[in-house]
Amino acid sequence: MTVADLTERELVARIQQQLAPPPSWLTVGIGDDAAVVENERNRVEVLTVDALIDGVHFDRRFTPPTAIGHRALAVNLSDLAAMGATPRLALLSLALPATLTCEEFDGVISGIATEAMAHRLTVAGGNLTRTPGPLTIDITAIGTAKRRGVLTRSGARPGDLIYVSGAIGAAAAGLDMLRTGAATPSEACVFRYLRPSARVRLGQMLGRNRAASACIDLSDGLADGVSRIADASGVGMTVDADALPIEPEARRWFEDQGLDPVVAALGGGDDYELLFTVRPRQRGRLRAAFQQGGVPLTKIGVCTPDTRCVLRTAAGDVPFPSGFSHFR
């Protein structure tokens, strides 16, 4: 049975079955023409939208339906985390090819619903459509933050320290392993690609304590994140190659492929870690983020007054390798 055998109402009912019961602030939820939401007092809203398209952002040949759903929501949660926001609700827009089986459809929804529950995010509504094209999952996510707790890319100043959460390179290596059908893929790397963990708690802590002067989430590689914060803030950045927290199993994979692990990790996408800057005098504010952010933090460099981004290596300073681009 495929989604073409069901009516839109039946598909919506299948979605609702998997979602948590709606909270009281959702005055009108799924099933009406639009959702109605009670505002949170003294908080601003943070809005983001991101689409995942089969063949562009994922490949159904090696991405299970639940992982597709998980990723589709996680990339949006990661954008909210980068802004210091607490996730609140989401709208789903799904374009379904007639060949999608009901089992696959349920899997995608299960991935979304599980990730939503993990972050106490409510699916408030959405839209379903048939498509002659590829499976497309477009999610709008809305979070809230205290006005002064919003993080942007533009607040870095010369002298600010640069930090990154978790480890980089694992997802890019994992995707490589899946694509090339590696005989013994690293479970850690593959998992990191299929089920990225948006650093929601860390983003909240950085915003709440006003610990970070600028922040971005890494969707297209650390090199891309560095240049975006530098551009938006009007600073340069010097990053220490030896300090980069490259996932050890990813490093091994890149080396086995004859690649420079630093270049591969800097250019590889899908890390969904947070890259942020901190005023040296406010490093004490990082303590709560360290303790409650649920992920290690690594200092990787410093912001500079000129606007160049350089990588400091044993052989000297080199210009930053460029990040991944969908439009190249």
Ligand SMILES: [Mg+2]
């Ligand atoms: Mg982003």
